[in-house]
Amino acid sequence: MVSERSLDVLRAIIGDYVETKEPVGSKRLVERHKFGVSAATIRNDMAQLEEAELITAPHTSSGRIPTDKGYRVFVDRLSGIRPLTTAQRRAIEDFMERSSDPEELVVQSVRTLAQLTNSVAIGQLPSLLTSSIHRLELVSLSDRRILTVLITDSGRVEQRIVEIESEIDEDTLVKVRQHFNETLVGHSLQEAAKRIDDLTDPFTGEEEVLASQLVNALIDQLNSNREDRLIIAGAANLARTERDFSSILPVLEAMEEQVVLLRLVAELDLQDHEVAVSIGHENEEASFEETSILASGYMADRGEARLGILGPTRMDYRRNIAAVRAVARYLSRVFNDTAA
Template identity: 45%
Template sequence: MSDDRRLDVLRAIVQDYVRTSEPVGSKALLERHELGVSAATVRNDMALLEDEGLITAPHTSAGRVPTDAGYRLFVDRLSSVKPLTRAERTAIQRFLDGAVDLDDVVARTTRLLSSLTHQVAVMQYPSLSRSTVRHVELVPVGGGRLMIVLIVNTGRVEQRVVDVGRDLADAEDLVADLRSRVNAEVAGLALTAAPTRMAAVVDAVDPLDRPVAESVAAALGEALQEETEERVVLSGTANLARVGSDFPTSLSLVLDALEEHVVLLRLMGGLTAGDGEHVAVSIGAENAYVPLQTTSVVTSRYGVAGGLGVVGPTRMDYPQAMASVRAVARYVAEILDG
């Protein structure tokens, strides 16, 4: 059997099984695909594919289904990821462009990915550890209270209100000077490096004003410290219930695993390499976390700040999922980097 014909038969089996969820026989292959060979040749090719561990018989019927190894070969031999149509790309852009803030971007992205792929969509919030400071705003809010607003390059905003121990009603110049000094030191700096640079701000102000500067430095440090824990958002878990036959004994385990955000973050971190042009696919037993070994995970990175992707059964429309994940990652990166 030639490699090209073997791949043609395997590709046809994968496509039919993904579409119908029914084991695929040689007769169906000949009816649905122009393979250009006889029924006997297709049966022989299927037997050889089974010997190679690429397809298997789920029961005593004549039909065969792909194995994890079969899906892997199918994905690896995709000549390219088929781009979405112009209409699909326009719809994605319009939907995401309507977002009003970072939370809305994340919520819209997961809903969109779930809708496009009919899988569970997962998105990691932009990682502060890989982000930079865009701007720090200081706003007196009455008495001795000062609001400190940290704006990150990804659009993420954190704020704290602190009591600086003195009335700021007549301290506009002090607040303006601190704002200027803080941004001069930390704007454009990696968030992980910002706290140490605040020491220079404290040292540079008049000794009488240092308690205020120390309060600002402490609040910024707390904001960064509290946000070191990464966050993920899910959408479309109900899609798994619609394909419950793909998880005859493991659906509850998969759902439990999806609730463990630490697991998802590790999974995303391990798979999201490169940028929005690169799509990573982990199939079945390739997933290190046992409860997810009946699933496949398709992910990509948006910019350098985080990852997004979909989780679903191994009987997944891989070309569609990969194209959708790649396209959405591109648009999210444009929005957050813009």
């Protein structure tokens, strides 16, 4: 069990290490922080922390760096989250007011989060399958081309261009569109997927051929939203902020494992925390053992999706937690306002 002063020393070591990227020694701690005790006492505190496996010596120098366990103690004992500046909050609000498309909104949010944290930001695109169909438009572009436009109750729009085998009769197109809307409007995309085979029932001859081809396009639109997708931005931040390439290589490799990353982000437990943090070896996958993941949830299309950052374990957790929390809150607010 370490003392409260030792925990203060741990906080100072983490703060200095994040800032300088160099191991922190007792002399530096005494010079930079007002502990009111001698360097020898600080060395004893550091010995306690090392015995508790909260700090370690990376090599033979007198400096120490935090361990994953040390970062965990620090994060769990954060007494407060540093609020974003007025300029940062205004930047978030400004870009969200300019974007009306839900997917573009998530993309812009991820980019903004990357800028706020100087880290790699990740955003989970909300699945359409929990949304309901508000309207289906079939627009003739030429004699043999039709634009299918699927509009959900949350305002999201999915489009496909369909090449038709024979020339399109406008009356037939109107008839097919009317039947499709009568069958699908008001149903969730999950329910619509189950009703898709019924769409061709009333038709025969050329009408049935046209309806069948349009049904295939609708199936593609529905299936394209069955799998969750990630938006990733900010890889260049690592090159700007990390002098040692060996420290960013694990993060770059982790970014390639998008399926694994998506699962790790989705499985983070937000039950007790608005922002969940997984540090280093707490991640089950070996490729993420030198990486920390911070994630929060945002509400969209009547379901929850995740937003967060990925970076080296040596990061400014206090600042980054505040940024992730703020952007996730703004996203939820904008999506709720759009749905209303």
